[in-house]
Amino acid sequence: MGIKLIAVDLDGTLLTSNNEILPETEKLLKQANEQGIKVVLATGRPLSGVMRYNEQLSLAGKADQYNIVFNGAVIQNLAGKVVMDQKMNYHDFTNMIRLQRLAHVNLHFETPDCFWCCDRDLAASLALNAATTNNMIKVRPVEEIPQDFSFNKVGLTMIDDLQEMDKLWQNLPDWVFAKYDVVRSFPEIIELNLKNASKGNALLQLAARLQIAPNQVMVFGDQGNDVSMFANPDFKKIAMGNAIEAIKDSADYVTDDNDHNGIAKALKKFVL
Numbered sequence: 001m002g003i004k005l006i007a008v009d010l011d012g013t014l015l016t017s018n019n020e021i022l023p024e025t026e027k028l029l030k031q032a033n034e035q036g037i038k039v040v041l042a043t044g045r046p047l048s049g050v051m052r053y054n055e056q057l058s059l060a061g062k063a064d065q066y067n068i069v070f071n072g073a074v075i076q077n078l079a080g081k082v083v084m085d086q087k088m089n090y091h092d093f094t095n096m097i098r099l100q101r102l103a104h105v106n107l108h109f110e111t112p113d114c115f116w117c118c119d120r121d122l123a124a125s126l127a128l129n130a131a132t133t134n135n136m137i138k139v140r141p142v143e144e145i146p147q148d149f150s151f152n153k154v155g156l157t158m159i160d161d162l163q164e165m166d167k168l169w170q171n172l173p174d175w176v177f178a179k180y181d182v183v184r185s186f187p188e189i190i191e192l193n194l195k196n197a198s199k200g201n202a203l204l205q206l207a208a209r210l211q212i213a214p215n216q217v218m219v220f221g222d223q224g225n226d227v228s229m230f231a232n233p234d235f236k237k238i239a240m241g242n243a244i245e246a247i248k249d250s251a252d253y254v255t256d257d258n259d260h261n262g263i264a265k266a267l268k269k270f271v272l
Helices: 023-034 051-056 090-100 124-132 162-170 174-179 199-209 224-230 245-250 262-270
Strands: 005-008 038-042 066-069 074-077 082-085 105-110 115-117 137-139 153-158 180-186 189-194 217-221 236-239
Touching (some): 023 262, 038 199, 082 199, 090 105, 090 153, 090 174, 105 124, 105 162, 115 124, 124 137, 124 153, 153 162, 162 189, 174 180, 180 224, 199 217, 217 224, 217 262, 224 236, 236 245
Parallel strands (some): 005 038, 005 217, 038 066, 115 137, 217 236
Antiparallel strands (some): 066 074, 074 082, 105 115, 105 153, 153 189, 180 189
């Protein structure tokens, strides 16, 4: 059976170190789409941080094209409709406030509309994250967060010391892993979603919705928030040359890195 859906992580995979899509990669993904293969961007970003790349790949504005965002907590079509949405609530909010006390880090809450943060002092990395994804940061004291507050993803971000992130990662209590899907997507950030709200599970749901068998799905990734896609034994799994070892060890094929047309190389080898 041929590949009918290609799921592509964004940062470190589709995008180069300069946050660009290489011309050959763009050309071949467009060619795949023109041949009827679904091209699905799967990212930790909200949809607002992905749309410029959907536009570049000629996918934007189409109700029959989809993105997996917030690390799998949300599936949206590119006309903006939410197909699947997993939210955390005020109880989860209080859990995250408890977690933040374990280290000197920023804590923010992501929704489709904006980022929320209760910290008065924000690190440049958090501000850059919001700018990159075209999001406003709303800073409010804890007591102003309403009881009906809901959000899709949580980020704990380095302020000025990577050792603080290491300390937090090493001291996360067992209840966190029991209740939430937790990934260290980059050395400077830890991300949390509801349990089972992962890229891998969202991709399975989307494939079933589109009546595409798991063995007709190809995935590309490089970091911790892509591991769930690489855990599926039926997906065709392509690790980028710059991927972490956990991704490479689970891959069917290791291609070139994100700065050297790794996606294009694999597409020419296995799909086009």
